[in-house]
Amino acid sequence: MRIGHGYDVHRFAENRALILGGVTIPYELGLLGHSDADVLSHAISDALLGALSLGDIGQHFPDNDDRYKDADSIKLLQEVCRLIEEKGYKIVNIDSTILCQKPKLKNFIVEMRKRLSDAMNIDIEDVSVKATTEEGLGFTGEGLGIAVHAVCLLEKY
Ligand code: MG
Numbered sequence: 001m002r003i004g005h006g007y008d009v010h011r012f013a014e015n016r017a018l019i020l021g022g023v024t025i026p027y028e029l030g031l032l033g034h035s036d037a038d039v040l041s042h043a044i045s046d047a048l049l050g051a052l053s054l055g056d057i058g059q060h061f062p063d064n065d066d067r068y069k070d071a072d073s074i075k076l077l078q079e080v081c082r083l084i085e086e087k088g089y090k091i092v093n094i095d096s097t098i099l100c101q102k103p104k105l106k107n108f109i110v111e112m113r114k115r116l117s118d119a120m121n122i123d124i125e126d127v128s129v130k131a132t133t134e135e136g137l138g139f140t141g142e143g144l145g146i147a148v149h150a151v152c153l154l155e156k157y
Helices: 039-051 073-086 108-121
Strands: 003-011 018-021 024-025 088-101 126-131 147-154
Touching: 003 018, 003 039, 024 108, 039 073, 039 088, 039 108, 073 088, 073 108, 088 108, 108 126
Parallel strands: 088 126
Antiparallel strands: 003 147, 018 024, 088 147
C-alpha cells in the first residue's frame, strides 16, 4: 500500500468560474489559474501522484503549456488515474478538506464526490470531501482564496 498527500491553493479573482471537484459553484468570484483552477481536483491529483513518487501536476501539465490553458481539471485527474493504473495500483480511498470561508459549500459536497468518483472510476463511498472555514483567520479566512488538503491510499493490483 502507498499513501499520498496533496495540497493546493488558488486565489479568488473576478470574471472567473468557481469550479470545485468538477462542480461549478454559484459565487461572485472564481479561482484564478492557467487551467480551470479546480483546486480540489488539483490537490487530489497531487496526492495520487505523490503516493507513487511521480512528482506533481505542475510537472505533468505545465502552466506555460497552451494545451492546458483553461483545461478541465477533471480530465487531468483522469490522466493521473491512467498513470496510477499503468503502474499497477488502484485507489483504495481519498479524503480531502477544502479550506474556504465563503461561499458555503455544504450543498455541493455530494455532487463533488459523485463527479470525482466518476472521474476516478471508484465508489462514491471511497471519496470523502469535507469543507471548513478557518474562522476568519489567514488568507482563506479573509476570503482571498481557497486551499485544499487531500490524502489518498493506493494498493497494488
Ligand atoms: Mg492548482
